[in-house]
Each structure stands twice: as structure tokens, then as C-alpha cells.
Amino acid sequence: MTHKILICEDDKFIASSVSEYLQALDYNISTVNNGEEAIEEFNNFKPDLVLLDVMMPKLNGLEVIKIIRSKSRIPIIFLTAKVSVDEKILGLELGADDYIGKPFSMRELLLRIKAILRRNLQENNEQTISYGNINLFPNKREVLIKEDIVSLTKTEFDFLECLMKNYDQVLSRDQILEYSKLDDYLDSYDRVVDVHIKNLRKKLDKFSSDIKILTVRSLGYRATIV
Numbered sequence: 001m002t003h004k005i006l007i008c009e010d011d012k013f014i015a016s017s018v019s020e021y022l023q024a025l026d027y028n029i030s031t032v033n034n035g036e037e038a039i040e041e042f043n044n045f046k047p048d049l050v051l052l053d054v055m056m057p058k059l060n061g062l063e064v065i066k067i068i069r070s071k072s073r074i075p076i077i078f079l080t081a082k083v084s085v086d087e088k089i090l091g092l093e094l095g096a097d098d099y100i101g102k103p104f105s106m107r108e109l110l111l112r113i114k115a116i117l118r119r120n121l122q123e124n125n126e127q128t129i130s131y132g133n134i135n136l137f138p139n140k141r142e143v144l145i146k147e148d149i150v151s152l153t154k155t156e157f158d159f160l161e162c163l164m165k166n167y168d169q170v171l172s173r174d175q176i177l178e179y180s181k182l183d184d185y186l187d188s189y190d191r192v193v194d195v196h197i198k199n200l201r202k203k204l205d206k207f208s209s210d211i212k213i214l215t216v217r218s219l220g221y222r223a224t225i226v
Contacts, residue, residue: 002027003027004028004029004047004048005022005051006047008032008033008038008061009033009079018106025110035063049113050076051077052079061078071147072149075117077098080099081101133146138161150207159176159193160200164211172219173193177193
């Protein structure tokens with residue numbers, strides 16, 4: 001499998017050197033020199049990994065990673081000449097997978113790329129529950145609709161996981177509540193389940209999910225594609 005790597009680097013000598021090195025190792029490479037081009041090419045090229053310079057014109061690396069992370073969890077390695085501890089922490093909090101400081105050896109860069117791609121492949125091979133345009137990853141507790149990450153509370157995630165594991169089957173409120181282990185709410189389970197389902201539906205509808213959660217009168221709920 002040939003991996004696609006997007007290099008976002010305003011130093012054209014570094015960008016060209018890295019590109020030539022990785023292409024010689026059969027990686028499919030695309031290179032851009034500013035943040036706006038990075039976003040445009042990310043959408044068009046659909047890379048498996050991004051090498052992202054922190055200091056770039058038009059949009060810097062921190063601004064670019066915010067935009068990418070709003071729609072994708074693909075691996076991102078920051079390339080940087082100088083970075084403070086606070087800036088590095090911010091980058092990691094924004095979703096960077098690794099940092100490599102300039103100047104760097106091509107061998108070190110290659111090893112980091114291979115390690116992150118290998119780890120990402122392992123994560124992608126974990127159990128996935130998929131119906132229509134929605135993918136639920138139980139181990140990572142992550143939900144994607146198309147390429148968009150859907151932010152769910154713990155209870156909303158548990159409810160959706162329960163319903164998707166039992167796709168097209170009617171589940172009672174008791175069954176859903178038991179799955180999410182909300183024992184403290186057993187005395188008022190109807191209201192608790194209904195409120196969380198209502199909120200979950202809103203979030204799924206916002207991203208045009210193929211999965212709909214239907215109310216089955218007097219029985220409970222069912223997840224299906226309609």
C-alpha cells in the first residue's frame with residue numbers, strides 16, 4: 001500500500017528535500033508552501049499523514065491543525081525550528097501526533113512516519129460498528145459521520161453504541177439504561193433516557209446521519225436507516 005503524505009512547509013529547500021527523499025521510498029507526496037494551500041490540498045489530496053510546519057504564511061500550523069481536526073483524525077507531525085514548551089503542549093492538545101525539530105535527519109523523520117502510520121493502521125483495524133455514513137469506534141470512543149467527528153457525552157455515546165450493536169432491533173429503556181450502567185437513575189429512567197435520546201438525535205441530524213433513532217410506542221427505541 002502506497003501512503004499519501006502532504007508536506008506543508010514554507011521553506012522550499014526543506015520541502016523539496018523531504019519530498020524527494022520520501023518519493024524515492026515510494027510514498028505519494030504532495031507539497032504546499034502556506035496554510036491556505038494546506039487546507040485546500042488536504043481536502044483534494046486526502047493524505048494518510050500530514051507533515052506540518054508551525055510557522056507558515058497566511059495560516060500558521062496551529063490554525064491549520066484546528067481546521068483539519070474539525071473533520072479528520074489523520075496523523076499530523078509538526079515540523080518546527082523553535083518551539084516553547086507551552087507551544088508544544090498547545091500543539092499536542094490541538095491534536096498533533098508528534099513533533100520533530102529542525103534541523104532533522106531524514107532517517108529520523110522516516111522512522112517517526114513509519115511508527116505513526118503503523119499505530120494508526122492498528123487503531124483503524126480495531127472493532128468498528130458501521131451503518132450507512134456513520135462509523136463508531138468503541139475502543140477509541142469516537143463517532144464519525146462521513147469524515148466529521150461527532151462530539152458526544154459519555155451517556156450519548158453509550159446509548160448510540162447500544163442501539164447500533166442491536167441495529168434495527170427494538171430496545172426498551174431498561175435495556176438501554178442497563179447498557180450504560182446508569183443505576184442511579186433507575187427511579188426516573190423514562191425521563192433520563194428520553195432526554196439523552198433527544199439530544200443524541202439532534203447531534204446526529206446536525207451531521208445528516210443515515211442512522212435514525214426511531215421511537216417505538218410503548219416499547220422503546222430502534223436504530224435504523226430510513
